[in-house]
Every structure is written in C-alpha cells, then in structure tokens.
Amino acid sequence: MPRCNAVGCNWRHETHHCALCGDGDSRHVSADCPRRFACILGHGTKTGATSSITQSGLRVSSEGRLGPGIYFATIPTARVIGKWRNEGEATVLYHCEVNLGKVKTMDGLAEDKSGSWRANYDSCHGMHPPWGGRTEPFREWVVKSPSQVKIVGLEICDGTYDGHIHLPGCWINISGRVTFGGNITAGTMVLNGAHVTLR
Ligand SMILES: [Zn+2]
Numbered sequence: 001m002p003r004c005n006a007v008g009c010n011w012r013h014e015t016h017h018c019a020l021c022g023d024g025d026s027r028h029v030s031a032d033c034p035r036r037f038a039c040i041l042g043h044g045t046k047t048g049a050t051s052s053i054t055q056s057g058l059r060v061s062s063e064g065r066l067g068p069g070i071y072f073a074t075i076p077t078a079r080v081i082g083k084w085r086n087e088g089e090a091t092v093l094y095h096c097e098v099n100l101g102k103v104k105t106m107d108g109l110a111e112d113k114s115g116s117w118r119a120n121y122d123s124c125h126g127m128h129p130p131w132g133g134r135t136e137p138f139r140e141w142v143v144k145s146p147s148q149v150k151i152v153g154l155e156i157c158d159g160t161y162d163g164h165i166h167l168p169g170c171w172i173n174i175s176g177r178v179t180f181g182g183n184i185t186a187g188t189m190v191l192n193g194a195h196v197t198l199r
Pocket residue numbers: 004005006009010011013015016017
C-alpha cells in the first residue's frame with residue numbers, strides 16, 4: 001500500500017488527515033501541525049447540574065489513560081461522547097482554543113497513566129479504544145495546565161442545567177430541550193431550534 005505524505009507517520013494508509021487543520025492529504029502529522037498552538041478542540045463533560053460554568057472552569061483530571069491533565073477530543077467526537085453520557089442533566093461541550101505546544105505522540109493505543117510525557121512535553125496525543133458511543137478508536141489530547149486552554153464557546157443540549165453560567169465574550173449554542181435555573185452571561189447566544197425553559 002502506498003504511504004501517506006505525512007513526515008513521521010507510521011500508519012499504513014494512503015492519505016493523511018490532519019485532525020487539527022483538516023487537511024485531507026497532509027504532509028505533516030498533527031503533532032507538527034502549524035495550528036497546534038491555537039487549535040479548536042472539545043471537552044465534553046457531565047457538569048454537576050448545580051455547579052457554575054466559568055472561564056476558569058476546566059479542571060485538571062488527576063488521572064486518565066495519559067496521566068493527569070485536561071483531556072480533549074475533536075469536536076464531533078466530544079459531541080458523541082457527551083450525548084452518550086447524558087443522563088438527564090444537560091450535556092455540556094466546551095469549545096476551546098488549545099495551545100498544545102510541544103506534543104508527545106503515543107504509539108497506537110498505548111497508555112501513559114503516570115503521565116511521564118509531562119517531563120519533556122506540553123501535551124500528549126494518543127488513540128483511545130472504542131468507548132462512549134464511538135465504535136472506532138478516536139484521538140485524544142491531554143494538556144498539562146489550564147494556562148494552555150481558552151474557552152471560546154459552549155454547546156448545551158437536552159436536559160436541565162441549574163447552575164450559573166458566566167462566560168462573557170464566549171458564544172453559547174443551545175439545542176434540544178433545555179431547562180435553565182441559573183443566570184446566564186455570554187457574548188452571544190444561539191438558539192439552534194431549541195426549546196428553552198427558564199425557571
Ligand atoms: Zn499518515
């Protein structure tokens with residue numbers, strides 16, 4: 001099989017899709033993408049219905065497949081996982097501008113639960129086995145510190161959200177049936193055919 005054009009790629013495939021810039025026949029792997037210092041990635045979460053969402057809201061997970069850090073996926077993947085995890089509380093998907101900096105790439109489905117990459121890299125990129133409504137392995141990234149992450153937008157769908165949302169300067173996109181109990185501050189708000197109830 002002919003190899004892709006991406007320098008440093010070990011996969012056996014004909015064309016290389018860069019997950020960061022979207023190039024369908026990329027000459028670089030995503031760890032070398034020029035967009036890696038300001039790429040848009042998604043962080044889906046099942047926010048506790050009463051906690052507030054703020055600009056500094058993304059917390060560092062103490063553990064994960066790639067060790068401690070803040071975990072991201074591509075927006076479409078994060079959306080699927082968020083919906084799969086939904087159990088009545090609204091699904092919340094942060095769109096973030098992420099500075100991946102110097103990226104460590106894991107081989108295949110390898111794990112690094114101790115986060116040994118943190119000694120020499122700013123972020124780590126690996127493939128997660130099928131999970132959360134995804135039937136294929138999917139890309140994930142983990143970054144060291146909240147200082148590498150800027151929240152730019154928030155998708156909220158289907159469910160109840162009682163906490164306050166304070167995201168001045170960010171957009172909020174609401175879809176499905178959502179009930180809000182708290183105060184909302186945002187830059188712009190888009191109601192994507194949503195049925196919104198304010199209590
Ligand atoms: Zn490739």
